[in-house]
Amino acid sequence: MVNPQAYLSEKLFSPDIEKVPTRNGYGEGLVLSGEKNKNVVVLCADLSESTRSEYFQKKFPERFIEVGVAEQNMASLASGMALAGKIPFISSYATFSPGRNNEQIRTTIAINNVNVKIGGAHAGISVGPDGATHQALEDMALMRVMPNMRVISPCDALEAKKATIAAAEIEGPVYLRFARAGTPLFTTEKTPFHFGKAEVFWIGNDVTIVASGPLAYEALLAVSLLEKEGVSAEVINNHTVKPLDKETILASLRKTKALVTVEEHQVAGGMGSSVLEMLAQNFQVPAEMVGIQDRFGESGTPEELLNEFKLSHPFIMEAVKKVLRRKKT
Amino acid sequence: MPTQKQYSIAQLEKKANEIRQDIITMLLEAKSGHSAGPLGMADIFTALYFKVLKHDPKNPEWEDRDRLILSNGHICPVRYAAMAHAGYFKKEELMTLRKFGSRLQGHPERARLPGMETTSGPLGSGLSQASGMAYAGKYLDKKDWRVFCLMSDGEQECGQTWEAAMFAAKNRLDNLVAIIDRNNIQIDGFTEDVMPLEDLKAKYEAFNWHVLEIDGHNMEEIIDACNQAKAIHQKPTLILAHTIPGKGVSFMENDFKWHGTPPGVSDMPGEPAKDEQAKIALKELRTLQGKISSEHE
Known part of the structure; x- marks a missing residue:
């Protein structure tokens, strides 16, 4: 029962039942975290619409940093910003971040133990038509074995929103995993x-x-x-x-x-x-x-x-x- | 606000020489580590810690300090030695380099040593971190502290370095000064054989940086360039510092064999016997390669 x-x-x-992608919850959570704490900043590697970090960009343009297609740079920039007291969320597809920039996350975020949050969108097979290169199926393994890193995989968009807000309040590195496709919104506030x-x-x-x-x-x-x-x-x-x-x-x-x-x-x-x-x-x-x-x-x-x-x-x-x-x- | 004690150029040069001697002694004790890069960067680290940087060794986390990011973490012995001389910790601790339990890790770790600013070693990520700090300082917090980032020439081969160079120029980070240790060697050989980098000055200029080229062993030129960078608006500054790897020790100078080798551990063809290496190196440093006499001899 x-x-x-x-x-x-x-x-x-x-x-x-309404179907909403979990990445939407990330976008909403970013905005709410940004309202709560002015140190929250969001970085994005040329995927602001599909990671939903654009929700934050529209609300807080002065705290949104577009870095271009440069996930390695994004991870280390965020490390530098965290060392200067900010709470950076870095946003891309999970195959690129934490995929492509794994070493930068390891050295400059995890060993450094700084307050950076990694938002990996398009995780899982349900990414769909984009195919194997864009379907992250190894991201939790990469992040889970890294000392100092926390890993959250939310079940629907509402939980994704709550997880994003929680991540901003945790001191230290967090990986958040989101999906592309709309999935049932089956939890409640x-x-x-x-x-x-x-x-x-x-x-x-x-x-x-x-x-x-x-x-x-x-x-x-x-x-x-x-x-x-x-x-x-x-x-x-x-x-x-x-x-x-x-x-x-x-x-x-x-x-x-x-x-x-x-x-x-x-x-x-x-x-x-x-x-x-x-x-x-x-x-x-x-x-x-x-x-x-x-x-x-x-x-x-x-x-x-x-x-x-x-x-x-x-x-x-x-x-x-x-x-x-x-x-x- | 803590202020730098005023040192004369001659005093700074003497300090750099003492730091070089400490580097040799530290590496001899550690039995592993890099020789050439730290010796080559002793003048620049001396200028930074004793003249250029706004910092407080007694309060390493001072909010308004200038930030110094060492991207090529493997040359950390020179930073450790400079920090000890500046008063961050006692000089005796230098002898713990690379040993179990030491705060002086083989490659630097932020969390272990106050004042280290960040963790580095894997090449190519320092300029990104420095740019992130500079962005936070200039735009998010609107503070006037500055960020200095030391890089090797070898890590100009890393794509990430250029990602950061683009970011810094796009965001007009005029509070950022990058210094490249242009010593022409890397572990596998001369940079221009491993992967040609020239024309580095033109490359950074094309990326919309202001570039200054200096003799990295000329104390006045180092200090002048750091001061000039303050007058550059809307652009990050690169100081392309030409240095001699192994500077001050004749048999190490310009020889890539000494990139990743400490004195005292291996006999190499054409080099002094291993037991003599540190002794000769220290004697050369104390006598400025035979130009003056030393009270030790």
Whole structure:
């Protein structure tokens, strides 16, 4: 059953649920952070419309810095600005930032431990027609293994807005991951969001699904259908990939003793990996991982690609059934 | 506001020589590190720390200080030595260079040593950081502190350097002074063999920078150029400083073998025996390569 404490949308499974890209939440969050704190500045590498950093540009032109197609420069400029007391958000596609500028992020932001936020748009396979070069499927792995870096992967545009505001208030480097395609707006203003705290969205007993990003909605679709088949699954929305909320995840798994992880990212090194690394040292359960299986993406509609790469709710249901069979043996 | 003590040119030259001697002693003790670049930049670091920079060694985080970004972090022994002489920390600490637990890391780390300003080593990112600081100072905070960025010539091969050069010119960062240590060597050889850089002056001018060319060992020229840069409006200034790598130690001068090698660790053909290297180097520095006598000899 849906967790009433999660205050999910009343239209949760309605066909007319509104669809909004998570990157919109980034743009809105930037504006709200900019209103709260005059030290917030936004840098963009020639992608202000598609990263939605243009929302901030329109509101605070004097605090918006266009750097051109120069993601490496952008990362280190931001480091310099942070060293001068600013809270810079750098905005581009995740394949370029934190992809192309990974070393600059490592040296000038992470080792330096400065207050820079990295907004990576167009993460995941659902970027769609742009194809493999623009679909970031490795970004969380790159950021998660970096000391001092925090990683947040919001599940819808509202959560993206809350995550962006939270990032501005955290002292130190943060990576925020956003998607291109419109996805269901299934949380509400009342849905709790605390950095570092995973939220139980659906309460169940037989298996735990730990999901992050917009696929958390697919996980909810899967469990609602599974419930009709007599399977009671719990869904945890694990927006903060690093630092991981061990307590919430462990508490659920001690109850269900079976795990499915769901993410729009390579299964190697991603959110699911981080959960399994933690479990291997604490509490072992059979696990299945829904994610990209060591492949690059390709062109297509988001729907076509979510099916081709086996990420949509029927595949999550399959993974649940598989892990339940393993749990019994 | 702390003010710089007034040093004469002769006093600054003497200070630079002492810093060079410390560099040799530090590297001998560390048994690893770079020799040529630090020796070549001793005059410029001396001019900056003892004449040019607005700074306060007793209050490294002083808000209105000038910022000094060292982009080519591998020459940090010269910065550490200059900082110790300026009073940021005791000179004895110089002997901890590159050792476990030291604040003087092999490549500099901001968080470990107050006054270091930033972390560097991987080449090509210093000018970006300096430009970000200069942008914050000029536009976001409207402060009058200035930013100095020291770069190697080798890192002019990095694309990011030119991304930053474009940004600084676009934003008319006239509070930014970049200094290139034009010593013509990098680890694999002479820059013009590894990847030709000339005409560097024309390149920066084409990027809309104001360029000054100086002898990087002439204390007066260094100070004059830094002062001249203050009068340049609406453009960042590049000081192209021609230096001799290994300056002051005859067998190290202009020899790329000494780019990444410390004295005292290896016998190399045509070089003094390893046990003699530091001794000869220190003697040459103390006697200005035999021109004067030294109380040590």
